[in-house]
Amino acid sequence: xxxxxxxxxxxxxxxxxxxxxxxxANAAADKGHKxxxxxxxxxxxxxxxxxxxxxxxxxxxxxxxxxxxxxVEICECEACALARGIQKPDAIEGIQWNxxxxxxxxxxxxxRVLHVxxx
Amino acid sequence: MSNVTCAFIIxxxxxxxxxxxxxxxxxxxxQVVEMLLDEGQNVVPTVCFVGEGVLNLxxxxxxxxxxxxxxxxxxxKNSLLVDLDMLVCKEDLERFGIPEDRLLDAEDMGADKxxxxxxxxxxxxxxxSCKHLLFF
Amino acid sequence: xxxxxxxxxxxxxxETVDRLKADKLGFIFVQNGVFHTTLKEHGKSSPLxxxxxxxxxxxxxxxxxxxxxxxxxxxxxxxxxxDVVDLIFNDYEKLAWL
Numbered sequence: 001x002x003x004x005x006x007x008x009x010x011x012x013x014x015x016x017x018x019x020x021x022x023x024x025a026n027a028a029a030d031k032g033h034k035x036x037x038x039x040x041x042x043x044x045x046x047x048x049x050x051x052x053x054x055x056x057x058x059x060x061x062x063x064x065x066x067x068x069x070x071x072v073e074i075c076e077c078e079a080c081a082l083a084r085g086i087q088k089p090d091a092i093e094g095i096q097w098n099x100x101x102x103x104x105x106x107x108x109x110x111x112r113v114l115h116v117x118x119x
Numbered sequence: 120m121s122n123v124t125c126a127f128i129i130x131x132x133x134x135x136x137x138x139x140x141x142x143x144x145x146x147x148x149x150q151v152v153e154m155l156l157d158e159g160q161n162v163v164p165t166v167c168f169v170g171e172g173v174l175n176l177x178x179x180x181x182x183x184x185x186x187x188x189x190x191x192x193x194x195x196k197n198s199l200l201v202d203l204d205m206l207v208c209k210e211d212l213e214r215f216g217i218p219e220d221r222l223l224d225a226e227d228m229g230a231d232k233x234x235x236x237x238x239x240x241x242x243x244x245x246x247x248s249c250k251h252l253l254f255f
Numbered sequence: 256x257x258x259x260x261x262x263x264x265x266x267x268x269x270e271t272v273d274r275l276k277a278d279k280l281g282f283i284f285v286q287n288g289v290f291h292t293t294l295k296e297h298g299k300s301s302p303l304x305x306x307x308x309x310x311x312x313x314x315x316x317x318x319x320x321x322x323x324x325x326x327x328x329x330x331x332x333x334x335x336x337x338d339v340v341d342l343i344f345n346d347y348e349k350l351a352w353l
Contacts, residue, residue, distance in 0.1 A: 002344050004340075004343065004344075016286055017263065017286070020263075020285060020286065023315075023336050024336055024339065024340070026336075027335075027336035027337050027339065027340045028340045028343075030337070031337065031340050031341075033340065033344065111344065112343050112344060112347075112348070112350060113350065114261070114343070114350045114352060115350075115351075115352055116261075116352045117352055
């Protein structure tokens with residue numbers, strides 16, 4: 001089994017790239033791979049708790065909690081989150097907060113890296 | 120113990136989105152990544168500019184004056200200051216008609232590194248020799 | 256190098272993709288990139304389909320857009336997320352999202 005680190009920079013609402021990221025992370029975790037997920041830029045909004053699933057918008061909270069249960073490490077860029085008005089008490093429990101070097105450090109120990117850039 | 124090399128390929132133009140800025144800031148963070156790794160381990164990015172990505176490199180940017188945000192030029196200068204290798208596609212500069220003297224440098228900050236204007240073939244080599252690719 | 260490229264858009268990424276060279280090049284078409292595998296603009300298939308024989312399209316993303324496997328160019332293999340994970344770990348040491 002290998003280690004996959006995915007960096008996602010796309011927003012939860014307004015893009016489907018983050019949906020793709022969550023589904024890919026889930027598929028990799030189900031196959032027994034170690035998965036790390038770094039959220040930066042607009043993707044940090046996904047770390048906000050109490051998301052309401054309105055049918056016209058993507059939602060990330062439920063799949064994120066399932067990923068955390070499967071052992072996927074998820075971390076978001078603290079500066080990116082704070083800049084968007086998200087404070088630590090608002091974060092989904094289990095998501096780590098750190099700076100950009102967390103992503104690079106996970107890359108160090110990864111067999112594969114998929115960087116899903118912003119739009 | 121060894122370094123892991125990454126090629127950060129910046130291909131998006133500046134300012135309309137945050138993408139290229141995040142390319143710079145993530146690359147700069149290599150300076151402190153050792154804090155999270157064991158002794159002797161490091162992650163070393165090479166930052167490459169291709170296509171519209173070269174439009175990030177103009178000097179005299181006024182983002183702070185106009186938007187109150189750190190300019191991409193400033194991030195570029197800081198990248199040189201922390202000794203990142205920055206490769207700029209020669210063909211793309213020529214295609215857009217951008218002369219070398221319109222590009223940023225960090226000599227005033229005391230940086231030893233300079234932008235390296237290279238044929239695309241050199242950027243291809245950087246992509247081949249690194250372990251991971253990240254397109255911004 | 257073995258390079259797997261996730262093509263997630265229809266128009267904007269062609270220039271960058273055109274320049275990429277790899278010993279083994281694979282295209283995994285996702286999101287609006289799937290239209291490369293289904294459209295024939297002015298009667299012609301996407302030129303990306305001529306660049307390599309390692310062509311994959313995500314089943315979920317063609318179905319989401321009202322398309323079926325019958326719409327997909329015969330050179331392209333329709334794959335699931337699980338298949339994509341296997342491609343990542345077994346076939347491509349480097350990945351790009353374009």
